[in-house]
Amino acid sequence: MKASDHQTEEGVAAPAQCTCQCGGKAGAPGGCDTAQPRKNALRSFLDRFTKSKPDDAGDVGLNMSDIDWMLSRHKDKGRGLIELMQDVSEHFGYLPPDALRHISITLDVPLTRLYAIATFYQDFKLTPQGKHRLVICTGTACHVKGAAAIVDVLCRELNIKPGETTADGKLTLSTVNCIGxxxxxxVAIMDGEYQSQLTADKALQMVKAL
Structure with a gap:
């Protein structure tokens, strides 16, 4: 995963510049509070941890011994948080709240820092993903060729929005700015396989064949 030019050493994006005439920074005194949606998302994220106790059963199927093994392996190799979170994500398919809480307690790292990393990198997901994953490119070149219309058709057919998973847990639909x-x-990626010159009909055939 590549960090943007605005990434700090901690893996957290720098404050966005305010685009109005005030000349301030988003969320800072004198600037517009364009950071409010991120604040609301952070509050919702933290609420998920305060509603249950650390020794609750938590996420279904979550084995803390798996997390402890990953923690031990990364500690021995002196690797960082991002690599650890990548392993957790690959193991569970997303970043379970209880896993992040366990990491936070064990390593004495604030949950807010884990959240900042998880939301900075697009590959990290905070909710369970579907058995299959369809990613649609909505970059400029794909957009002018009808990518947005394809996404709209899929959303209506699946009754979900980009970033969501179907009710049966079969498919997660997401978009990306550019595949290259x-x-x-x-262009789309279905379960790791590239699909070029995509059309709405072809996309519907793919999801119906699952």
């Missing part, structure tokens, strides 16, 4: 295959767009 602009010449053969619209």
């Amino acid at each position: 295959l602009c010449g053969v767009g619209p």
Whole structure:
């Protein structure tokens, strides 16, 4: 995963510049509070941890011994939080709240820092993902070739929004700014396999075949 030019050493994006005439920074005194949606998301994220006790059963199927093994392995190798969170994400398919809480307590790292890392990198997910994953490129080249219309058709058919998973847990639909295959767009990735020159009909056939 690549960090943007605005990433700090802690893996947290720098405050966005305010675009109005005040000349301040988002969320800072004298600037517009464009950071409010992020604050609300952070509050919702933290609420998920305060509603249950650390020794509650928590996420279904979560084995803390798996987390402890990953913690031990990363501690022995002197690796950082991002690598640890990548392992957790690959193991569970997302970043379970109880796993992050366990990491926070064990390593004495604030949950807010884990949240900042999890939301900075697009590959990290905070909710369970579907058995299958369909990613649609909505970058400029794909957009002008009808990518947005394809996403709209899929959303209506699946009754979900980008970033959500179908009720049966079968498919997660998401979008990405650029895949890098602009010449053969619209492009999608279905379960790791690239699909070029995508159409709405082709996309519907893929999801119905699951």
